[in-house]
Amino acid sequence: MKAEVKAHKDHIISTIDDRIYGSFVEHMGRAVYEGIYEPGHPTANEQGFRQDVIDVINELNVPLVRYPGGNFVSGYNWEDGIGPKEDRPKRLDLAWRSVETNQVGLHEFMEWSRQANTEVNMAINLGTRGIDAARNLLEYCNHPGGTYWSDLRKENGDEKPFAIKTWCLGNEMDGPWQTGAKTAEEYGRLAQETGKVMKLVDESIELVLCGSSSSKMPTFGEWEYTVLEHAYDYVDFLSLHLYWENFENDLPNYLAKSVEMDHFIKDVVAICDAVKAKKGSDKKINLSFDEWNVWYHSKDADAKREPWDIAPPLLEDIYNFEDALLVGCGLITLLNNSDRVKIACLAQLVNVIAPIMTVKDGEVWKQPTFYPFMQASNYGRGKVLNLQSESPTYDSKEYKAVPYLESAAVLNDEKNEIVVFAVNRSEKDNMAFNTTLEGFNNIEVIEATELAGYDPKMTTQEQHDAMEIKPNESISVEGSRAEIDLKPLSWNMIRLSFK
Numbered sequence: 001m002k003a004e005v006k007a008h009k010d011h012i013i014s015t016i017d018d019r020i021y022g023s024f025v026e027h028m029g030r031a032v033y034e035g036i037y038e039p040g041h042p043t044a045n046e047q048g049f050r051q052d053v054i055d056v057i058n059e060l061n062v063p064l065v066r067y068p069g070g071n072f073v074s075g076y077n078w079e080d081g082i083g084p085k086e087d088r089p090k091r092l093d094l095a096w097r098s099v100e101t102n103q104v105g106l107h108e109f110m111e112w113s114r115q116a117n118t119e120v121n122m123a124i125n126l127g128t129r130g131i132d133a134a135r136n137l138l139e140y141c142n143h144p145g146g147t148y149w150s151d152l153r154k155e156n157g158d159e160k161p162f163a164i165k166t167w168c169l170g171n172e173m174d175g176p177w178q179t180g181a182k183t184a185e186e187y188g189r190l191a192q193e194t195g196k197v198m199k200l201v202d203e204s205i206e207l208v209l210c211g212s213s214s215s216k217m218p219t220f221g222e223w224e225y226t227v228l229e230h231a232y233d234y235v236d237f238l239s240l241h242l243y244w245e246n247f248e249n250d251l252p253n254y255l256a257k258s259v260e261m262d263h264f265i266k267d268v269v270a271i272c273d274a275v276k277a278k279k280g281s282d283k284k285i286n287l288s289f290d291e292w293n294v295w296y297h298s299k300d301a302d303a304k305r306e307p308w309d310i311a312p313p314l315l316e317d318i319y320n321f322e323d324a325l326l327v328g329c330g331l332i333t334l335l336n337n338s339d340r341v342k343i344a345c346l347a348q349l350v351n352v353i354a355p356i357m358t359v360k361d362g363e364v365w366k367q368p369t370f371y372p373f374m375q376a377s378n379y380g381r382g383k384v385l386n387l388q389s390e391s392p393t394y395d396s397k398e399y400k401a402v403p404y405l406e407s408a409a410v411l412n413d414e415k416n417e418i419v420v421f422a423v424n425r426s427e428k429d430n431m432a433f434n435t436t437l438e439g440f441n442n443i444e445v446i447e448a449t450e451l452a453g454y455d456p457k458m459t460t461q462e463q464h465d466a467m468e469i470k471p472n473e474s475i476s477v478e479g480s481r482a483e484i485d486l487k488p489l490s491w492n493m494i495r496l497s498f499k
């Protein structure tokens with residue numbers, strides 16, 4: 001099979017906002033407790049954070065982490081997580097029917113984020129709470145001092161403001177499962193007023209308005225339009241959430257599911273722009289794809305669980321090679337839509353539907369999905385080139401004319417480097433893949449790598465180093481053209497230099 005992409009130096013989709021490589025740590029399951037925080041672990045530092053986990057997170061180069069939820073945030077009192085740890089209340093977390101000890105709260109998480117070289121995307125509770133709790137939290141976090149809440153932050157150990165830039169106005173407020181779920185009218189008005197007040201406290205922040213919890217929600221579309229009509233002037237982003245499943249064990253159809261992500265993005269962009277037109281506004285609303293991943297492997301086990309444990313193993317999906325390929329296709333889709341998707345958060349980061357897993361008192365290990373994310377996040381920085389792509393296609397159960405090739409190309413001007421990411425969706429066929437890069441001279445290969453040759457169901461649960469990125473020696477370049485063989489079912493990264 002043959003496939004080809006062409007790019008031109010002057011045809012740029014956008015400059016990538018690095019926040020597209022964000023992730024997510026929710027107070028649920030073993031994400032925080034036994035994930036990032038485990039006092040007593042051999043690698044735990046003074047604050048109780050696992051250094052081995054921080055080291056692996058640093059390999060992912062995650063610029064932004066959404067926190068503290070997720071569904072959890074809709075019942076959370078942020079004040080429970082400040083002050084002396086021994087005085088903090090234990091609370092019922094209704095979202096995950098667990099017990100929250102509040103041993104990690106705001107200051108601890110901000111400290112962890114500094115150690116993990118990342119920024120925080122803070123979600124506020126618009127389920128059980130509203131404007132007052134939000135403005136107090138923002139004053140506590142971002143105001144320099146001289147007021148009740150900012151001085152309390154100082155008393156609690158942080159003299160300097162946290163300077164949190166990105167804030168989510170609640171989480172999945174359309175979902176019937178959400179504590180304090182709302183209609184679009186109710187949420188739109190509340191978000192409008194909360195956003196207005198938050199920007200009065202700190203006008204430098206950016207706000208994310210909740211879109212639908214998925215494009216399959218019965219109110220999808222209508223919800224986006226209504227909430228934007230209310231809150232348009234006060235918000236900067238609209239959120240999208242998407243989780244993939246392969247219950248039917250249909251690989252061609254499963255790997256095509258990133259097409260759905262692409263359609264979802266384009267549909268939501270259309271709605272944002274329709275509201276813009278109706279309002280006659282100059283302002284463009286961009287997208288925050290602040291939850292995306294594969295999530296289904298753990299659902300049966302979670303359904304059988306008894307409630308009210310502390311840090312129970314929840315949503316501990318064990319990912320396989322086919323999941324890594326789909327995550328790779330998702331990353332490529334986000335890149336090719338980076339003109340409007342400015343934030344994206346792989347949900348989540350540690351233990352809960354995560355690329356990184358931990359064992360209590362034991363090791364940290366990488367799931368197959370770690371590898372495409374790691375390469376895209378480290379090398380996919382700069383500008384996305386507009387690719388003209390030609391690939392054979394197939395029809396799957398749900399999707400027509402799915403290209404076997406999924407690819408994106410990123411230009412890094414500072415390093416004189418072009419990085420091509422490509423997935424070959426074919427189960428059987430090698431792909432002779434040609435890349436023509438017009439306007440770039442003296443192209444040379446820096447490296448070509450692949451994650452390939454594994455059984456689609458293979459995991460790294462038993463043998464943690466069973467999967468690895470390997471060099472692909474088949475690459476050759478001539479003039480402005482590179483040729484390489486992409487193995488069946490493969491994630492690939494090609495780094496080229498130019499003069």
Ligand code: AHR
Binds near residue numbers: 071
């Ligand atoms: O990421 C797990 C959960 O998925 C989040 O808490 C919620 O927002 C979504 O439904």
